[in-house]
Amino acid sequence: xxxxxxxxLILITGGGRGMGAATARLAAAQGYxxxxxxxxxxxxxxxxxxxVDALGRRALAVRADSADPAQVAALFEAIDREFGRxxxxxxxxxxxxxxxxxxxxxxxxxxxxxxxxxxxxxLCAQQAARRMSHRHNxxxxxxVNISSASARLGSPNEYVDYAASKGALETFTIGFSKEVxxxxxxxxxxxxxxxxxxxxxxxxxxxxxxxxxxxIPMGRGGQPEEVARAILWLAGPExxxxxxxxxxxxxxx
Numbered sequence: 001x002x003x004x005x006x007x008x009l010i011l012i013t014g015g016g017r018g019m020g021a022a023t024a025r026l027a028a029a030q031g032y033x034x035x036x037x038x039x040x041x042x043x044x045x046x047x048x049x050x051x052v053d054a055l056g057r058r059a060l061a062v063r064a065d066s067a068d069p070a071q072v073a074a075l076f077e078a079i080d081r082e083f084g085r086x087x088x089x090x091x092x093x094x095x096x097x098x099x100x101x102x103x104x105x106x107x108x109x110x111x112x113x114x115x116x117x118x119x120x121x122x123l124c125a126q127q128a129a130r131r132m133s134h135r136h137n138x139x140x141x142x143x144v145n146i147s148s149a150s151a152r153l154g155s156p157n158e159y160v161d162y163a164a165s166k167g168a169l170e171t172f173t174i175g176f177s178k179e180v181x182x183x184x185x186x187x188x189x190x191x192x193x194x195x196x197x198x199x200x201x202x203x204x205x206x207x208x209x210x211x212x213x214x215x216i217p218m219g220r221g222g223q224p225e226e227v228a229r230a231i232l233w234l235a236g237p238e239x240x241x242x243x244x245x246x247x248x249x250x251x252x253x
Contacts, residue, residue: 007057009083010235011035011075013066013124014093016045018197019146022224023090023231028052028059030232035079035086037064037093058083066093066120067112076127087139088235089128091121091169092146098204099158110161117165121145122172125187133183140184142235145173146227149193149250159203170246177244186243188234193250195222217252 010027014020015036024034025048034052038045038061045061052059060082064075079086095116097109125143132141147170150163170189177187194216200208209221230249233239 007031007033008087009033009035009079009085010088010090011037011079011086011124011128012090012092013037013064013120014039015090016041016048016061018199019192019195019224019227019231020090020092021048023092023228024048024059025051025055026225026228026232027088028055028057030236031057032088033058033083035060035062035083037062037066037075039063039065039093065116066091066124067115069123072120072123072127075124076131080131085139086128086131087141089124089141089143090146090231090235091124091143093120094146094148094162094166094199096159096162096199096202098202101157102160105161113161114165114168117162118168118172121169122176125172125176129180129183129185132185133180135183138184141186143176143185143187144231144234145169145187145189146231147173147189147191147246149191149248149253151191153253173246174244181243186234186239188239188242188244189246190227190230190234191246191248191250192227193222193248193253195224195227195249197224215253216250220251222249222251 010032012020015024016038049059062075064071132138148166151166155163173189194209
């Protein structure tokens with residue numbers, strides 16, 4: 001028997017750390033039940049679940065690689081069983097590889113980055129739309145895609161493949177938002193700038209934000225909670241007439 005939760009349900013892919021974890025905690029504080037996906041760090045995911053529970057909301061963590069269609073389908077089936085609804089999808093999961101110039105990018109690296117950062121959000125959006133869309137007798141919903149300021153800036157000499165994958169996600173946001181606007185689904189996109197998260201270590205430079213902060217007009221890096229607030233504003237009723245829109249959370253860069 002399906003358990004129907006009265007609270008809205010938000011799914012955050014890659015919700016075990018960084019901006020995803022901050023969004024999960026803030027969403028719970030705002031009254032959402034929370035589902036998160038993770039790939040490897042189960043302890044971090046369960047810590048987020050514990051924090052959501054402590055706020056009096058229901059939580060679920062599911063191991064799922066968003067680049068794998070079967071794992072994405074199983075993630076949404078788990079949400080169906082546990083909550084019986086989905087109101088907001090935050091496509092946050094992403095991967096980054098070590099800094100290098102374009103001529104040194106490996107093919108498998110490029111494939112993986114595009115699989116997770118560009119194809120993964122489309123796979124998740126498909127599953128969400130089948131549940132949210134009026135054309136499938138759904139109640140409507142919201143999708144927030146997490147891009148990056150690198151989609152505008154290109155990340156030369158560092159992560160051109162990552163930037164290009166985020167550019168693909170932005171184009172998907174534009175097309176998909178128009179496709180489902182009359183089906184009750186709003187689709188928007190956040191572009192974080194230099195944010196203090198563990199992701200920079202994956203690129204080989206854990207201190208990257210401090211290195212570049214003087215180039216940011218506000219003179220500092222951003223905190224994950226500052227991105228979370230923007231995500232949840234777009235997800236909520238105050239943004240009810242906003243779709244196909246990009247919000248930069250970059251300190252002015």
